[in-house]
Structures are given as structure tokens and as C-alpha cells.
Amino acid sequence: MSDLKKILSPSILSADFKKLGEELETIDKAGAEYVHVDVMDGLFVKSISFGMPVIKSARSATDKVFDVHLMIEEPIRYIEDFVKAGADIITVHVEACKDVVATLEKIKECGVKAAITLNPPTPVSAIEPYLDKVDMVLVMSVNPGFGGQKFIPESLDKVKEIRSLLDAKGLDTDIEIDGGVNAGNLASVLEAGANVIVAGSAIFSGDVADNVKKFKEIMGAW
Ligand SMILES: O=C(CO)[C@H](O)[C@H](O)COP(=O)(O)O
Numbered sequence: 369m370s371d372l373k374k375i376l377s378p379s380i381l382s383a384d385f386k387k388l389g390e391e392l393e394t395i396d397k398a399g400a401e402y403v404h405v406d407v408m409d410g411l412f413v414k415s416i417s418f419g420m421p422v423i424k425s426a427r428s429a430t431d432k433v434f435d436v437h438l439m440i441e442e443p444i445r446y447i448e449d450f451v452k453a454g455a456d457i458i459t460v461h462v463e464a465c466k467d468v469v470a471t472l473e474k475i476k477e478c479g480v481k482a483a484i485t486l487n488p489p490t491p492v493s494a495i496e497p498y499l500d501k502v503d504m505v506l507v508m509s510v511n512p513g514f515g516g517q518k519f520i521p522e523s524l525d526k527v528k529e530i531r532s533l534l535d536a537k538g539l540d541t542d543i544e545i546d547g548g549v550n551a552g553n554l555a556s557v558l559e560a561g562a563n564v565i566v567a568g569s570a571i572f573s574g575d576v577a578d579n580v581k582k583f584k585e586i587m588g589a590w
Pocket residue numbers: 379381382404406437439510511512513514515516517546547548549566567568569570
């Protein structure tokens with residue numbers, strides 16, 4: 369298991385938006401290191417979620433790292449806007465970029481971390497050319513577009529494959545996993561080599577602080 373820092377990134381897609389500020393303070397105080405922000409455009413994925421205004425107002429509630437997951441067509445068009453709104457990491461889908469290198473370079477030019485992600489049907493070979501250009505790789509363990517879906521177990525093989533590719537290249541790049549992660553499958557995700565954990569419905573249901581602490585406890589054992 370890589371000795372990379374284990375990081376929890378709760379996805380606010382499943383938060384109670386009537387009290388988003390409170391929810392952010394809760395996950396902040398309970399020890400989450402990142403806030404995962406799922407931006408959906410209704411084109412690349414069926415759903416439309418939220419954009420810059422929500423990020424701007426959420427930014428005032430916490431200074432945790434904003435881990436922005438762009439599920440949008442041709443994201444290069446909006447990188448500057450999301451950086452201005454408060455993004456610290458911007459993840460783009462390899463399937464959504466006409467020019468992946470130009471998009472990743474644009475993110476880095478704007479002074480924030482760049483990450484690439486791939487959908488469950490997309491092979492690892494699709495992102496291999498970009499591994500040395502990113503600060504993080506996000507492995508989708510659900511088909512993007514909705515929170516609360518079931519974890520796709522084959523994603524673990526993808527995490528292992530990417531981790532060994534990174535090791536072979538001497539890169540200690542973070543691997544983030546996103547979709548259907550819960551306290552029950554978390555250990556298998558960590559064992560496969562993911563070190564940044566996105567969880568939405570498993571965190572923002574029931575007692576949020578307790579859920580964060582439970583995840584942190586399991587992550588602390590790795
Ligand atoms: O990118 C996403 C969906 O496209 C979400 O980040 C992901 O689904 C997290 O929510 P959950 O933990 O409930 O699956």
C-alpha cells in the first residue's frame with residue numbers, strides 16, 4: 369500500500385442544501401480534508417447540478433481544499449471561472465476534452481492542481497499518456513451523473529492497474545475513487561491503492577460527523 373496521505377473528500381452532491389454552510393462546517397470539524405464538488409452540465413451527464421455561485425458561497429464556509437469534479441463537455445471553456453470561484457483541484461473527464469493536454473495545461477496555468485478521470489467503460493490506456501501531467505487520477509466507480517449508486521467492483525482492478533503504472537513511472541500521484549464508496553467497501557478501495565476517497569450518500573445520510581469519523585477511523589488503519 370502506498371504511504372500516500374489518506375484523504376477524505378465528502379461529495380456535497382448529497383448534502384442538505386437547506387443548510388449547506390452547516391454541513392460544510394460539520395465535515396470540516398469532523399476531519400475531512402477536501403470538499404468534493406460535483407459539477408454536471410446535463411450534456412456530458414444527464415443531470416444538471418450546480419456551478420460557480422454554489423462554489424463561491426460554499427467557499428466562505430470552509431477553507432478546506434475544494435476538489436472540483438467537472439462532468440461537463442469541453443471543460444477548458446470554464447477552467448478560469450471555476451478557479452475564480454474557489455476550486456483548488458480541477459478534475460476533467462478524458463472523454464469530455466477535445467484536447468486533453470491543453471485542458472490540463474490550462475488548469476495548471478491557473479495555479480491549481482490538475483486531475484484526470486475516466487468512466488467505468490473507459491480503459492486505463494485512455495489516460496496513460498497523461499499520467500505524468502496530473503497531480504491526481506480519479507477513478508469513477510459508478511457511471512457519473514448521480515449520487516447514491518452502487519459501487520462497481522471492477523473499478524478496484526482499474527485502481528490497481530493505475531497504481532502499478534504510476535509506480536513503474538516513479539510517480540507518487542494521488543488516486544481518488546468516486547462513486548458508491550461506503551464503510552463496507554472502503555478497506556478494499558484502500559487496499560487496491562486509492563488514497564483519496566470521495567463519498568457522498570455514505571457521509572450525508574444520518575449523523576454526518578459520525579460518518580466522517582467512521583471513515584477516518586478505517587482510513588487511519590491503513
Ligand atoms: O461524481 C459523482 C457522481 O457522478 C459523485 O461524486 C459520486 O457519486 C459520489 O456520490 P456517492 O458517494 O453517493 O456515490
